[in-house]
Amino acid sequence: MHDYFLKYLLNLNEYNFIFIVGKRGVGLKSAIRNLLIVLLLLIIAAGGGIWYVWNGMKPVEPSGSAVTFTVQKGMGSSEIANLLEKHGIIRSALLFKGYLKWTNEGSQFKAGTYSAAPGATYDNLISRLNAGDVVKKETVVFTIPEGYTAEQIADRLAQAWGKEASVFLSLMDKGEGLKEMEVLGVPPDQDLRHRLEGYLFPETYELVKGSTPQQIVEKLMDELQKKLDSIPDWQTRLKERGMTLHELLTVASLVEREVVVDSERPLVAGVIYNRLKKGQKLEIDATVQYLLGRQKERLLYKDLEIKSPYNTYRNTGLPPGPICNPGLASIKAALAPEASDYYFYVTKKDGTHTHLFAKTYKEHLANVKKSQQGAKETSS
Numbered sequence: 001m002h003d004y005f006l007k008y009l010l011n012l013n014e015y016n017f018i019f020i021v022g023k024r025g026v027g028l029k030s031a032i033r034n035l036l037i038v039l040l041l042l043i044i045a046a047g048g049g050i051w052y053v054w055n056g057m058k059p060v061e062p063s064g065s066a067v068t069f070t071v072q073k074g075m076g077s078s079e080i081a082n083l084l085e086k087h088g089i090i091r092s093a094l095l096f097k098g099y100l101k102w103t104n105e106g107s108q109f110k111a112g113t114y115s116a117a118p119g120a121t122y123d124n125l126i127s128r129l130n131a132g133d134v135v136k137k138e139t140v141v142f143t144i145p146e147g148y149t150a151e152q153i154a155d156r157l158a159q160a161w162g163k164e165a166s167v168f169l170s171l172m173d174k175g176e177g178l179k180e181m182e183v184l185g186v187p188p189d190q191d192l193r194h195r196l197e198g199y200l201f202p203e204t205y206e207l208v209k210g211s212t213p214q215q216i217v218e219k220l221m222d223e224l225q226k227k228l229d230s231i232p233d234w235q236t237r238l239k240e241r242g243m244t245l246h247e248l249l250t251v252a253s254l255v256e257r258e259v260v261v262d263s264e265r266p267l268v269a270g271v272i273y274n275r276l277k278k279g280q281k282l283e284i285d286a287t288v289q290y291l292l293g294r295q296k297e298r299l300l301y302k303d304l305e306i307k308s309p310y311n312t313y314r315n316t317g318l319p320p321g322p323i324c325n326p327g328l329a330s331i332k333a334a335l336a337p338e339a340s341d342y343y344f345y346v347t348k349k350d351g352t353h354t355h356l357f358a359k360t361y362k363e364h365l366a367n368v369k370k371s372q373q374g375a376k377e378t379s380s
Contacts, residue, residue: 065117197324251334271343276318
């Protein structure tokens with residue numbers, strides 16, 4: 001009985017062992033199968049993700065027509081990505097944002113209006129946004145010569161912009177809505193013929209075709225400020241001379257209309273200051289030409305007697321304001337005149353456009369004769 005029972009147990013254990021091993025074998029196979037299924041799903045998912053990314057980053061199919069979009073100041077790269085997707089330039093803003101982070105780009109994008117055709121690559125778009133490769137607007141190029149008066153500038157602007165000269169001249173007389181009026185300290189319109197005379201810097205400009213008259217005149221004034229700031233310590237030097245900017249520009253305008261050769265500008269400025277310091281009338285023909293409103297080949301005695309604050313033959317001191325718009329050389333000369341004992345000068349009439357300088361009136365009369373003689377020799 002005991003042996004039978006032992007055999008039974010041995011048979012039972014053998015059966016259990018086979019059962020357990022078999023059971024474990026089935027579980028292992030199931031686990032491997034499940035693992036393979038998971039791996040397969042991961043591979044499929046990864047492949048789908050790769051395909052999604054690859055397809056999403058592909059350039060949009062070219063349509064042949066460019067699209068314009070505007071990047072406003074302060075826009076972040078995320079907003080710009082959304083803008084590009086909205087205009088159909090890229091397929092996915094999300095992928096573009098990811099690409100920007102991966103390449104460490106997007107922080108240098110510049111504001112402006114761009115034009116891009118569907119089909120542009122990410123790198124091309126990034127390069128253009130970094131460079132500020134905006135749409136080129138139609139512009140107007142015009143030149144204001146040195147020594148032009150406000151009226152001449154108004155005529156020049158009218159020709160360039162297809163408007164009436166009175167539109168520009170009205171702005172120059174009133175200065176309404178111009179921020180540079182306060183910046184430059186333009187004085188009130190008292191005896192001035194044109195309030196902005198002298199404050200419109202002569203230069204070649206290129207402005208957007210749609211610019212308003214206010215923007216155009218403002219640009220000319222802004223250029224004057226830039227040129228003044230290019231002169232080292234100009235405000236300190238002006239203060240040392242005890243002058244206002246308005247007075248400086250007035251002297252510079254006299255130099256501009258009296259001198260052709262740049263090397264003589266500081267010397268002529270010095271003569272003007274000598275006469276002012278002495279309380280002597282400036283007697284500058286250019287001031288009379290200005291009040292007449294036209295250029296006369298020869299002034300008559302009756303012209304010199306015209307009652308006007310601009311007539312330096314009748315009044316001592318400076319005229320109430322500039323008589324033209326001076327260039328940088330004349331402004332520098334007025335700020336840093338050449339010291340001398342000269343009180344008179346006369347133009348040589350030999351075609352050189354230079355001057356003869358004198359300390360006394362007697363010397364001046366002799367120079368006038370030399371000038372006249374030079375004219376005769378030149379004509380013969």
